[in-house]
Amino acid sequence: MSIFTRSFDPITGCSIWEEKHPDYDHHQEVARSAFADMLHDHERNEKYFVALKQAIEKVHSKGKKANVLDIGTGTGLLSMMAAKSGADSVTACEAFTPMAECAFEIIQKNGFESKVKLVQKRSTEMTVGENGDMKTRANILITEVFDTELIGEGALSTFKHAQQFLLEEDRIVIPNKGTVWIQVVESKTIQAWQKINEIRDPESEKVLISPPIAMNQCHGSSAVHDLQLSQMPYDSFTFLSNPVIMFNFDWSGKEPLIFNENVTKSTKAIASGTAQAIFMWWSLIMDPDNKVNLSCAPVWQHPDALLSETKDVESMFNAADRIPWRDHWMQAIYYLPNEIKVDKDQEIGLVACHDEYSFWFKVEPDPTQKVEYPRSPVCDCSVHLALSRSRIGQLNDKEKQAKYLKVLKKYITPDTVCFCFSDNSLIGLSVSNLGAKKTIILEPNNLSCRALQSFITANQLTDKVQIVQKVEDLPKNMKVNLVFGEPYYVNSIFPWDNLRFLYLSQKYAPGIPTVPMGGSIRGVAVEFKDLHKIRTPLGICEGFDMSCFDKLLLDSSKISDNPVEVHPLWEYPAKALTSIFDLAYFDFRNEFDETQEIKFKGNTPIFGAGSLNGLALWIDWHLDIETTVSTGPLTQVIPGERITWDKNTRQGVFLFRKIKNVTCQNAIDWSLTFNLKKDRIFEFNFNVKKS
Incomplete structure (x- = not known):
């Protein structure tokens, strides 16, 4: 029996009821869980595996049994690694029901059902004892409860509870330590996501609009700004300090975990400028011997980047291709509450604070003065609450x-x-x-x-x-x-949702001239370097069969997902495999019939060879016959070359379920149907064929 969900029609602005699969909510939750992205991270998997083997060997060398606890097991991958590495017992806990059921099936399929006990609970609900979830406390903990902010998923409370109630005193914790790094920067590009500048007449330079004083004195949004810093053009920011370690977290419990902490450190400015923002990333020491390091650093600081002293834009992009790609752990930008001018070689104070879930920062021009620790960022002006950073x-x-x-x-x-x-x-x-x-x-x-x-x-x-x-x-x-x-x-979610302008102008101001006068939905076939991995089946992952998980995600995605999703494509390198092609043009001067079904179809040739894994889609607004504003590429698209995208908009992305190797002998047949009366307003179809 179907269910009906209430949603928002982005074109008309009205609430609508949609008929959905009876388990729609369940499947949507599974499809959005994003476990697959993490499991494609080979370096992460490998370093967890290495640290596990070392820990089990170390426990056995003391004549003890290796009893492993895996908190938040997900698919069961780390638990199976522990069992394969010789653990005497493995207890895995997973509170997310669909994932727990899938993990049980995966563990069984790989032959570890007699070695891994799965507990469907949060770790903070687990019990130890003869009739408990674990008969004895574990002496090895393995877990991955981190996000871009390291502590944003509750890592501090998870580790602290495990140390107190689930682990032996003599334990090994994987990972063993976490380190938070920051770097002070000046950047007009980055500041343009935080403060609104004056709007001037481009011809007379007359100021047309000035921002309210309160807005540009506001601390801004408290939400972390996570992004792929390695994809920021290297000439769009200036380093004012070297990287500095601000926090160390000992997950093993040898040093107590502090839930609320304020730290001040002094460093020397390496350039003159205005301190406007903080770059943040973290790294993990996986083992007690400090030999296995997993870094989430951006390209200029990453140990695998192999950068020369010359760090121009091109060399940075090339180096970024050599470091592990992660969409689950990115880097973050923190906006400073007050801009501070600094001179090269000046000693400055770096002030850092955190609570149980988040960080915030401040720069002091004189580190010898008494520090007033800043409060957690809160928007006082309403603007940062109303407007996203991209807006x-x-x-x-x-x-x-x-x-x-x-x-x-x-x-x-x-x-x-x-x-x-x-x-x-x-x-x-x-x-x-x-x-x-x-x-x-x-x-x-x-x-x-x-x-x-x-x-x-x-x-x-x-x-x-x-x-x-x-x-x-x-x-x-x-x-x-x-x-x-x-x-x-x-x-609006998709670029074409903003065709609401067409609906409003035709319905409430028919016959009146409009700017823009029209809009074009456009596309280009691409070879993504990494983005396609978020939907690519795992198959065999680190020697374990994950086909059950692949099927779960595919089935759930078919039920709950639109075939097209949205991403800020400037963060995800891609090369073009076709020229730009037009899928649809809407002339706002023509009468709009909201009951009409409009169909577009066509064919576009592929130029050169590559791995066709996706199509990028966006909309261009035609202000008049001569002037167009694009929400897609910023420069000419040349097949075989990298595409440069607008940083302030998200583009539509169609990811092929099956990646196809193509040549200039191939072409793409496409169709687009637009019908306000259907559940899915814009329906895209793409098929690869021989040209």
Whole structure:
């Protein structure tokens, strides 16, 4: 029997009921668990395996039995490694029911059911004793409970509880230690994700919009900004310090784990500049002898990068190809509460704090002074709550601003009345200072409305700008001359969800000129270097058969996932296998029929040879006949070469279930169906064939 779920239609803005598989929630949870990505990390697996073998040998050399506890076993991989390495007993715990059931099947399939006991509980619920989950305490703990922030998944409490209640006093813990590194940087590119700059008329340089003072003095969002730092262009930031170790965590318990900690360290600035942000990463010492190191460092600090002294953009990208790829453990950016100017060779103070789950940082210009430890970042201005970091980046994109303003100026007169159909749009406010008589902005989101109002007040636009939160409240008797949008909507997921602009302009302002005047869905076939691994079957992983897990993920994904997902592709290297091709064009000047099913289909040739594992999809907005703003590649796409993507938008990605080796003898047949009445509004199909 089917179930019905309530969801949001991104085009119409209405709530809709969708018929789903009866176990939809279960399958969605499994599909989103992302275990596969981690299991493709060969270095991680290998170093856990090596450390396990050493630990078991060390325990046996003392004449003791090796009793292993695996917390958060997932697929059971680490437990099977322990059993294969000669452990006398292995207890695995896994609280996530679908994963626990899958782990039991995998352990059985690989012949370890008599050696591994699976407990479906959280480790903090486990008991020890004759009738407990473990008869005796374990003397070896193996676990992987880390995230990009190292402690964000509750590692501190997990290890502390295990030390107190589940492990012997003389124990070996894998990993043995964790180290947190930071580096101070200056970067306009990075700061553009945190603070909103002035918007200026590209011709006269007149300031059109200034940010509220409170916004640029705000600490910003408390959510960690995790990303693939190795993919940041090396010329987009300047190091102001060398890497510094700020925290050490002894997972074995020989030194106590502290849940709330403040640390200050002094370091010498290696360049002059403005301290704006902190880069953070961590590493693990896997064994008690400190010989097995697993590093999550970015390319310039990674021990496997083999970088020469010359660190230009090209050499950095090439070196990044040599280090392990991880999407489960990335690096992080922390924005400093106050920008501090520093001089080369100046001694500066690095202030670091953490609670049970997160870190925050500060830079002091004089480390000899008494330190006031900063509070955990909290947004005081509403803007960082309403706007994502990528949206702030979009609002700071001067090239796109200039294109919009140049086109809009062609329409603006002292009598112009405008509708702005775009969420948290500062272009909408800029139009008023270009000379428009009145701008009515549709802003349904309460947080966005509050943030936008702060800009209106700061720029004294109360008489020229009106915010409307419901489409029903749009003025009906007002003569409107222009409708514009960027387009951007808070609830949009896929690039084409922003075609809501077409729906709104046609439904509530038919026949009125629009900017943009049209939109094109475009694509390119690619060979991803790594991204495809998040959906690639494991098969045999480190000598263990994982086909049960592959089937579970595939079945769940078919039931719960859209075939197209979204990713910020600038973080994921890919080379083009085709030229850019157009899948669909929507002319906003033509009447829009929301009941009509529109079908597009075509064929695009493949140029050269490669491993076809995905297609990248995005939308280009045509402001007028001459001006286009793209949400995809920033430079010309040349088959066989790496693609450079817009950093402030996420692109659609279609990943092939079966990776195909292709040549110029192949082509891709594709089709796209657009129908508002269906559960899946945009349906894409791609097939590889001989040309």
